[in-house]
Amino acid sequence: MILECTECETRYVIPDGAIGPEGRTVRCANCKHSWFQEPEPALELDQPIEQEVEDDGEPDAPAAIPLKPRTPEAVEAPALLRRDAAPIAQGPATAAPEPTRGYVDYDAFAHQPPFRARRNPARRWTIAAVIAGVAMLGATAAIITNGAPRTAAALFHSTTETPLR
Structure with missing residues (x-):
């Protein structure tokens, strides 16, 4: 409407x-x-349309002029459909024009992987926790094996005496 x-x-x-x-x-x-x-009036197609036709003896529109039927021999094929016509494109095909700047051809169904892999912070924290755990286990094993004074002396190479007694 x-x-x-x-x-x-x-x-x-x-x-x-x-x-x-x-x-x-x-x-x-x-x-x-x-x-x-106002609402548009509904058309009722159930009732027949009654019109009074005034006939003054003259036709309102000119009668259709009958056309001669065409025979297949008389019909000439367009130039593009003729076999003896010259080919239209002689040169190499040109590539499609480059899209204008700022135009992004987005296809909702084409999946392209991201340019760079996502960083996974949970994985990084897990690796850091494993490294810290291994370092703590190594320190604990050194203290248990050598004792605290010798381990401290081994860490600080400047003195042969241990600061702990």
Whole structure:
């Protein structure tokens, strides 16, 4: 259905069911004028259309002129369909023009892997925890094997005495 504003004559295309059977108040988006729109009258196709035809003896439209039927021999093929016609393109085919700058050809179904692999912070924290755990186990084993004074002396090479007694 097409609505037309009575003030600014702007036209709007709306769905047929938007007005409803009782009508509706509508508002122009252009000039903000409001009016009541009556529903479009329904066409009743059950009743036959009765028209009075005035016959004044003259035909309203000229009669159609019968055309001669064409025979296959008389029909000439277009130049593009003839076998003896020269080919249209002689040179190499040109590539499609490059898209303009800023144009992105996006296809929703084409999957492209990301440029760079995602960083997984959980994996990095797991590796750091494993390294810290191995270092702690090594320190614990050194302390148990050598005792705390000798381990401290081995860590600090400047002195032969241990700072711990």
